[in-house]
Amino acid sequence: LKNWNQIPTAPPDKILGISEAYVKDSNSQKINLGVGAYRDNNGKPIIFPSVKKAEGILLEKESEKEYTGIIGNKNYQSIVRDFIFNNSNKDANGAKLIKEDRIVTAQTISGTGSLRVIAEFLNRFYDSKTIKVPKPTWANHVAVFTDAGLQPEFYNYYDVENNSLDYENLKKSIESTPNGSIVLLHACCHNPTGMDLSNEEWDEVLQIITKKNLFPLVDMAYQGFALGNPYKDIELIRKLNQLVVNDELKSYALCQSFAKNMGLYGERIGSISIVTESSEQSVAIESQLKKLIRPIYSNPPIHGSKIVETIFSNENLYNSWLNDLDQVVGRLNKVRDQLYQKLDKSNYNWDHLTKQRGMFIYTGLSKDQVIKLRNDYSIYATEDGRFSISGVNENNVDYLANAINEVIK
Ligand code: PMP
Secondary structure (H helix, E strand, O other): OOOHHHOOOOOOOHHHHHHHHHHHOOOOOOEEOOOOOOOOOOOOOOOOHHHHHHHHHHHHHOOOOOOOOOOOOHHHHHHHHHHHHHOOOOOHHHHHHHHOOOEEEEEEEHHHHHHHHHHHHHHHHOOOOEEEEEEOOOHHHHHHHHHOOOEEEEEEOEEOOOOEEOHHHHHHHHHOOOOOOEEEEEOOOOOOOOOOOOHHHHHHHHHHHHHOOOEEEEEEOOOOOOOOOOOOOOHHHHHHHHHHHOOOOOOEEEEEEOOOOOOOHHHOEEEEEEEOOOHHHHHHHHHHHHHHHHHHHOOOOOHHHHHHHHHHOOHHHHHHHHHHHHHHHHHHHHHHHHHHHHOOOOOOOOOHHHHOOOOEEEOOOOHHHHHHHHHHHOEEOOOOOEEEHHHOOOOOHHHHHHHHHHHOO
16 A cells, blocks of 8 residues: 555646635736636636626526536537537538547546546557647646547747748658647637648648558637637638548647637536548447546536536527627737837837737747746746746736836846
8 A cells, every 4th residue: 555645745726726826926017927827807707798698598598407428419519510620601611521530529627627538539549659739728627638549749930049930840740740640720719839730731731641651630729719710710610620520631620729719617618520531431440439537527517517508599698698708809919919019119029919819929038037027027927938828818908018018137
């Protein structure tokens, strides 16, 4: 028996640890730029008005709290599948794959849960255990994949010296990946850099991926945050669907979350979709997903999926959700622009800020500068210089810009 006195204390989570330090700080001008969750112009978390209405409807109508299925119910699955792969009838290839029963969709415990489930699935049923992830990537990717038995390795993604995409080296490192490996792609609003590939760049990278027979695993946690509309942020999925329909790619998988684009963080609502080679394969894969999930958590929580189902089944609510999302993204873009305007550019090039999208800016500030911001100004961010832009608003943007201008002097 292991002596529990020998259990070492694990280090605190990098991002959540910052929030703890922020809470303890008594400076009234303190700013939390750590956690990637939306705040309004007063620095407060919100519930989307469309979500609040959907919850009102549920409160009236809901008559049971029964278990849902191991992978959620059929209505939720088909709503999500349609939303992502058919895009209001804008993607003929996705529609074809749906019609041919070649997309297995499961409700999961938000994005993290979907990543863990697909990682467990690939560990069981995919030959290669190597999964290439961008350098840098969301820290939890590496933890999730490692704990599920996969072996994460990095591909080049970002050029820290020049604050830009490291595109040539990105292609080279994917080119040198062993055939048949898994490759993780961020659908949009890359976390932490906010820097995405252009359509043309995706085309080139996807060519390498198909040539090398890699298995694309797409993580889409910020759908809608790049261009303010979920249907505009889905180019990568369209391209992958096209490749599958053209028989250039056999299959791929997609992890998705409503945490950010419906503001349903704590409801833990998301999905995994696996594009298969045939309807027969879909039957087998779906059954294996159930077999895999059942002994872990039996079935997912129901409140979030009911909110999603309610919003998608009511045109008014649906349109009001798209509007809510547009407002959220609009505020983030506005404040990003305001910050950019106020930054001192005489000795420091800030142009990368205007190219980054989503919830974060990847400032390029050094660890020492980030620590100085924390110690001297009570501005809290992760030491890699990633700032969650949702912590910025019209009341603190001057204070923040001034502090940054001081630490880069
Ligand atoms: N992927 C990425 C890139 C993320 O940034 C996040 C959230 N921080 C997730 C997945 C998962 O989030 P959740 O489990 O809350 O849906």
